[in-house]
Amino acid sequence: MLQEPPPRLSAQDHSIRMGEELTLGISLTCNNLGELRAELRQVLDGMDDDFVDDVQLVCTELAANACDHAEDPRQLVLRRQVQDDRHELLIEVHDSTPERTPLVGESTLGEFRGHGMRMVESLCSDWGVRRADRFKVVWARLPIPR
Incomplete structure (x- = not known):
């Protein structure tokens, strides 16, 4: 089972700057995606x-x-x-449904859905899925511009 997620962090708590290794965890609820985008913008301020x-x-x-x-x-x-000289941002989303895997260009939710993973695939240098008994991690890597 997933460990207890860390408390919600704000941009005032952390920032991502060149040369630092940093891990930032944000507990997700499905009604906070707009707030999540705003928080990410603050955390990445100056980039x-x-x-x-x-x-x-x-x-x-x-x-x-x-x-x-x-x-x-x-x-x-x-x-x-x-x-080495590579700076990357590894984005991970952890959940507790390991049997469901994202599919590029397919959706069970209708014909106008399922294109988001195509965008992820086109923007990221790599992406994938890791599974364990009771959870999975969908991850993606973005090169950080210098």
Whole structure:
């Protein structure tokens, strides 16, 4: 089972800056996606606007998929990773429904749904799914512009 999600963090608590390794966890509820986007903009303050837009889009899409297709608890985790000269933002959405996997271009919710993972796939350098007995993590990597 997922560990208890960390308390909701605000932009005043953390920021992501060049050269830092940082993990930021945000407990997700399905009625806070607009608030989530605003909080991400604050956390990423000072970074390239296009990058911030991409992060918001990817986070919102992965979170919305978890809200539509998975059970609580749900958590968004951002990890700034620095390896050699590569700076990446690893975006993870944890949920407790391991048997459901996102499908690119397909949806059980109607013909006008299912295109969000195509956007994630086009924006990110990589994405995937990790599973354990009682939870899964859908993750995506975005290169951080320098």
